[in-house]
Amino acid sequence: MIDVQDLTKEYGNVAAVSKATFRIGAGEIVGFLGPNGAGKSTTIRMLTGYLPATSGAASIDGFDVFRKGNEVRARVGYLPENVPLYSDLRVIEFLRFRAQQKLVPASERRARIDYVMSRCALTERQRSVIATLSRGFRQRVGFADALIANPKVLILDEPTSGFDPLQRREMLDLIHGLVAEGKTTILFSSHILSEVQAVSKRLLVIAKGKIVADGGSEDLIRKFGENQYHIEALAGEAPARELLESIPGIVQVAKAAEAPAPGGVRYTITAKHGDDPRDAISEAFMKRGIRVRELASDRTPLETIFARLVSGAELETAAVAATEGVAAA
Amino acid sequence: MIRNTVLIAKKELLSYFVSPVTYVVAGLFFLTNALFFYLFIKEARGDFEAITGYFFSWLGFWFLALFIPPIITMRLVADELRLGTIEMLMTAPSSDLGVITGKFFAAQLYSFLLWAPTPILFMIAQWSGATFDWGIIWAGYLGAILVYSLFCAIGIFTSALSDSPLLSMLLALVFELALLFLMFLRSYSSAPYAEVISERYSLWHIMSETLLRGIVNTSHIVFLVSLTALFLFLATRALEFRRWK
Numbered sequence: 001m002i003d004v005q006d007l008t009k010e011y012g013n014v015a016a017v018s019k020a021t022f023r024i025g026a027g028e029i030v031g032f033l034g035p036n037g038a039g040k041s042t043t044i045r046m047l048t049g050y051l052p053a054t055s056g057a058a059s060i061d062g063f064d065v066f067r068k069g070n071e072v073r074a075r076v077g078y079l080p081e082n083v084p085l086y087s088d089l090r091v092i093e094f095l096r097f098r099a100q101q102k103l104v105p106a107s108e109r110r111a112r113i114d115y116v117m118s119r120c121a122l123t124e125r126q127r128s129v130i131a132t133l134s135r136g137f138r139q140r141v142g143f144a145d146a147l148i149a150n151p152k153v154l155i156l157d158e159p160t161s162g163f164d165p166l167q168r169r170e171m172l173d174l175i176h177g178l179v180a181e182g183k184t185t186i187l188f189s190s191h192i193l194s195e196v197q198a199v200s201k202r203l204l205v206i207a208k209g210k211i212v213a214d215g216g217s218e219d220l221i222r223k224f225g226e227n228q229y230h231i232e233a234l235a236g237e238a239p240a241r242e243l244l245e246s247i248p249g250i251v252q253v254a255k256a257a258e259a260p261a262p263g264g265v266r267y268t269i270t271a272k273h274g275d276d277p278r279d280a281i282s283e284a285f286m287k288r289g290i291r292v293r294e295l296a297s298d299r300t301p302l303e304t305i306f307a308r309l310v311s312g313a314e315l316e317t318a319a320v321a322a323t324e325g326v327a328a329a
Numbered sequence: 330m331i332r333n334t335v336l337i338a339k340k341e342l343l344s345y346f347v348s349p350v351t352y353v354v355a356g357l358f359f360l361t362n363a364l365f366f367y368l369f370i371k372e373a374r375g376d377f378e379a380i381t382g383y384f385f386s387w388l389g390f391w392f393l394a395l396f397i398p399p400i401i402t403m404r405l406v407a408d409e410l411r412l413g414t415i416e417m418l419m420t421a422p423s424s425d426l427g428v429i430t431g432k433f434f435a436a437q438l439y440s441f442l443l444w445a446p447t448p449i450l451f452m453i454a455q456w457s458g459a460t461f462d463w464g465i466i467w468a469g470y471l472g473a474i475l476v477y478s479l480f481c482a483i484g485i486f487t488s489a490l491s492d493s494p495l496l497s498m499l500l501a502l503v504f505e506l507a508l509l510f511l512m513f514l515r516s517y518s519s520a521p522y523a524e525v526i527s528e529r530y531s532l533w534h535i536m537s538e539t540l541l542r543g544i545v546n547t548s549h550i551v552f553l554v555s556l557t558a559l560f561l562f563l564a565t566r567a568l569e570f571r572r573w574k
Contacts, residue, residue: 048420051572070422078420084413088344097340101333101421129347145417 001026001153001185002047007056009042016042017209019056024187026152029179031196032189034206035310040189041081043206044157047187048078060153074103077151081158083142087131091122091141094130095148102149116144120174136167143174154178156188160195168195175199193306207310217302224309225300227273230256232266232294233285240265243284249275264293330427337423337431338438341405345439354400358393358443365389366450370459377459385469386537391509394476399501401439402484403494405432406568410492419572429485429564436481444473465542472540475553476532480505482560489567508532508556 002024009017017039024030034040045051047058049069057064063071086094095116099109117123120140125133130141139159146154159175160168176199178184187204190196196203197217205213205220213220233240244253244267252270260266271277278295285292345351369384370377384390406429409415418428448470451461480501487500511531517523528534535549 045416050416050420073420073422076420078417080413080416080420082413084415084417086340086344086414087412088347089340093343097336098421100336101418101423103422 001028001061002187003057003059004043004047005057007043007046007058008054009039009046009051010054015209017046017206020206020209020211022204022211022214024185026185027182028202029175029186029188029200030202030204031200032187032204032206033191033193033196033306034189035191038191038206038310039209040191040206041157042209044078044155044187044189048076048155049073074149075152077146077149077154079139079142079146079154079156079159081161083138085130085138085141085145088129090127090129091117091133092126094141095144098145099148104149112148112150116147119147119177120144121170135162136164136170139163139167139171140174143171152185154184154186154188156186158189158191160190160192172198193303197302205306205309212309220305221299221302222274224305226298227271227275228298228300229269229271229278229281230258230266230294230296230298231269231281231292232256232260232264233290233292234261234264235285235290237265239288240267240290243288243290244269244281247277247280247284249277249280261293268298330424330430333423333427334431334434337428338434341432341435342438345435351439354397355443358397359446361389361393362447363450365393366447366454370454373459377454377461381461381465382469382537382540382542385472385540386533390473390536391533394473394480395502395505395509397443398436398440398477398480399484399487399498399505402432402436402481402488403498403501404488405436405485406488406564407492407494407497410489410571411494415568425565425568429489429561429568433481433485433561433564436485437478440477440481441474444470444477468540468545471545471550472536475550475557476536479508479532479553479557479560482557482564486560486564486567489564489571 002022004020004022007017007020008015020039020043032040032043042051046053047060047065049065049072052066057066059065060072061075063075065072086097089097092113095113096109099113104112114123117126120143122137122140122144125137128137130138133141143156143159146156156175160171163171172195175186175188178186179199186200188196188199201216203213203215203217203220204211213224215223231244241253244250249272250269251272254268254270256266256268258266269277269281276297278297282292282295366384368389369380369387372383373380406415409418419425448466451466455461483504484497484501487504488494488497490500491497508530509532511526511534513527529548530552535553539546539549
C-alpha cells in the first residue's frame, strides 16, 4: 500500500532523511519511531505530498506521490503534527469544509460527518468554535478530519504528543478501533516506544534521517539485543564454568552481578545470535548430576534496544553488521 | 480547480463573517467614506457637475484604497503559513491556484460589499438639490472596482510572501504606492518611455484623467485586469516556492 524507495530530503548539505526504504502492506499498522528531529515528520510530509523529495520515489496505493498528488491525497487521511485547524470556525463548519474539499459526495456528506463526530466523541461539541476547544478536543477534530473521506491510508504524525495519560489512552483507543476493523493501513509516528507497541506489531525506527530498524518487537530484540541467559546451579565454580564453556554456541561465560545462593554459582551466558543453548545446558548439567535452580533468558528490553538504535545510528549499524558476521561464522 | 476556488472562497467569507475585525473595518470605511463625501460636497461649492469624478480620484479615495484591501487580505495566506494550516490545506485534493483565487474572490467580494451602499450618498445629495453626471459616477465605480481588485491581488501576493500579516500589509503598501506614483516618473526623467509610462500606466492617471472624464478606455481596463491576474499568478508562485525551497 505504501512503497518507499531511497527517499531522500536534503536541506542544503544537510540530509533530513536519507535513502529511506520501506514497504507497508494493505491493512498493516506500522509505528514510526524515532527521537525528535530524526526525520519522522519530514518523511511523512513527503509521503503526503506536502514536501517534494530531493531524490527517491514513493507511492501510495500504486500512485506516485510526486506525480499523481491528487490521487494520493484522495486516498490518504493525514493528521499533521500540532494539528493545525481553522480556529475561527465551528467544529461542524470545519468538518463540512474538509468533507467538501476531500470530495466526499454531497449525498454522503451529512452521514459521514455524523459518523466521524460520533467516532471521535465530538457530537456534543459540534457547535463549539475550535479556538475554545482544549488540546485533546482539537486533536480529536484533527483525527475526525483525517477520517472524513474514509481513507485507505491513515498517516498520523505524533497523534498523542502533548497529551495527558487519559487523553493518550483515548487517542490510542481510537486508533485501536480502526486497527480492529482492519480496513485501513496506518502509519503513525511517535517518539514514545510503549505507545507504538500498544498499537502496532511492526516498528519502523528512524534515527538521524536513516531507517535503522524495521520489524516486529520480537524481531528487533532478536536482531539487536544480546542473546543472553543466566543460570544458577548448585556446583563448584570451576566445574560449572568448564561445563558451560564446553557447550557449542556459547560465546562467553561471566559471573553474574547478582550473588548466588550459598553453595551455588550464578553466571551470565552470552550465546551466538539466533542460538538458544538452554536445552543443551540443562541436558549437560543433568548428565553430571548438577542441580539447576534457575535457567532463564535475559532478553534485552526493547527500550534499551531503541535507545541504543537512536543514540548512535551509524555506530550501531556497524556493530550489528559485526555481530551478524559472528553469527554467520 | 473551480470547485476548489468556490469552496475556499466560501470558507473565507465564513471566516470574514465571524470575525469582529470585518465589522470594525466596514464601520471605519463607511464612516470615513461618508466624511470624505461631506468634504467633497463642501468643496464643490454648488458646481457638482464639474467635480463629480473628483470623488474617485482625490486623496480621500486613494487613502481608503491604499489601506482597505491590504487590511482585508493581509492574513489570508500569511495566517495559513503562520499557523501551519497550509499543510492541511495542501494535503487535501486541491491546487495552489484554487487556494489563491478562492481567497482573492472572497476578499474582492468583501471590498465590493463595502462600496455597494455608497451610491446612496450621491442619491441623498441629489435629493437635496445637487446634480451629477451619473455616467461619470458609474465610470468612477468601475474604476474603484478595478483598483480594489488589483489591490486585493497585490495584498494576497504579499500575504503569501511572509507569515507575518503586518509585514504583508506594509509590503502591499509599497507595491500600491509604486503603481500610484508612476506618474511622477515624468517629472524626474525626460526619457520618452517615462512619458509613456506616466501617461498609460499610473493608476492615478488612469483614474483621474480618463475614467473620470467618462472615457472608458478598453486598454486601461485590460491593463488593470492583466495586472490583477499577474499578481494572482505571482501569489500562486510564492505559495509553491515556499513548499519547494
